[in-house]
Amino acid sequence: MVPFFAYTTVFLLIPTLVVVIGAFLSGGRPTLGNVRALTEPAVISATQHSVVLSAVTAVGGAVIGAVLAYAVSTARVDGVLRRFVASLCGVLAQFGGVALAFAFLASFGATGFLTTWLAKVGVDTGPGLWLYEWDKGLMLVYLYFQIPLMLIVFLPAVEGLRPQWREATETLGGSTWVYWRRVAAPILFPSFVGATLLLFTNAFSAYATAAALVSQGSPLLPLAIGNTLTSEVILGQENIGKAMALEMVVVVAVAMTLYAVLDRRSSKWLAP
Template structure:
């Protein structure tokens, strides 16, 4: 007689997983190999992020060794001085102005790129140029603007010689808030294109077609569909531009020869001044203030990015 078929329950019951020492050992080896892949990144974070942050925090609450060392709040109290408050206000105003201008102009440029062919030559050229120009700063950028529209720049001289126009008639604005905003906007616009373009690519053409099929106009589509979807990404990108400008140092240091209108230059003065000695920990307190501001901005950026990924994912 033929053998009877196994019961249905036996066919539906999965085979138990192997718990042998060999299987567990292989799993452990796999986990170890996976962890080894993130060791370089972990080392980078520890050396260039965690350790410097700890040095800043400890130094901000530490007294000068010449004063006996120990813990103190004098460095934190120094943040309330008029000079430091003015530097923070100037830095925030500069960062906000350059971020807002860069966000608006960069978003328009990103939209123009998004409407081009995905693999077209125009898109490749623009994105490649933006990747380079977003990192174009420091002494090179300051010299470029000074040689172009500085006191003796070729545009300044040309306008004065041929049109009798003095662009500095109202003052040396290039080294003040308007001039620094203009210079910072130069690298804010390409950065906005890089960070905002993926959000524009996430807008599906079917949504536009659905709005048009229901009789919606272009303005209604952007006001009721496209705008609300892109708003978190736009605001998040603007916050990223704010943090980028707030922490910038080299461009302003090369452009501004006298005074310390922004916080990074205040930190430089505290660390390198030959007039006021023993201000190193005050500089670390200033750096701690910058860390707090940037941490708040990046926390808001993370929230907006999470909302963006939920809508456009």
């Protein structure tokens, strides 16, 4: 008992407190200056980029992932296809960071095989710089781990749809459309929104992929925080990093709380 609490205190609670308290300190004195610094244009634009990037890839990944999950769920339960897709997605959902960035550079970069191939067919993709931009390349790269994550999270929910519900709809004279509109969609909706929130936090807190891909500037909040840690800091910058970290925690905490509420709601229907 004691080791567990001691350990989590030192390595989890203290760091959290350091961030929370540090966000309101400057040179040992309490201040709101760090929080006020969050309204600086650079920080605001980083926050905006982060939120937009996370939201777009979360919704996009959720929609595509949900369709994929449904397609997989119509395959045989013990079939090789389902195992193959599930295992592949299990790996790809974790496949963030350095290797992922390299994979996209090798395919879509200036000398990547897709770029060369497209150029041969006559499609000019430009000098390959779009890959490094947060609203083009990064979105594509993020989708690459968001879609698999959605499949893993959402597949159990889709599998929870019982064939009897569909049969009941048909017996009562409902069409496929009615089944989806009136039965399946309301049941799946909480899981879907919950999964989307999870994808949002996943993209929002991702650092490694962006760090490996973007080498100039810090267009995203995690990169901006990383910058305050590594660059030669101007005095006081350090605690602005803590304020930004606090901002991230707040956003993620809100999303996760909503997720927990929705998860509880959806498990009511989908309990085995």
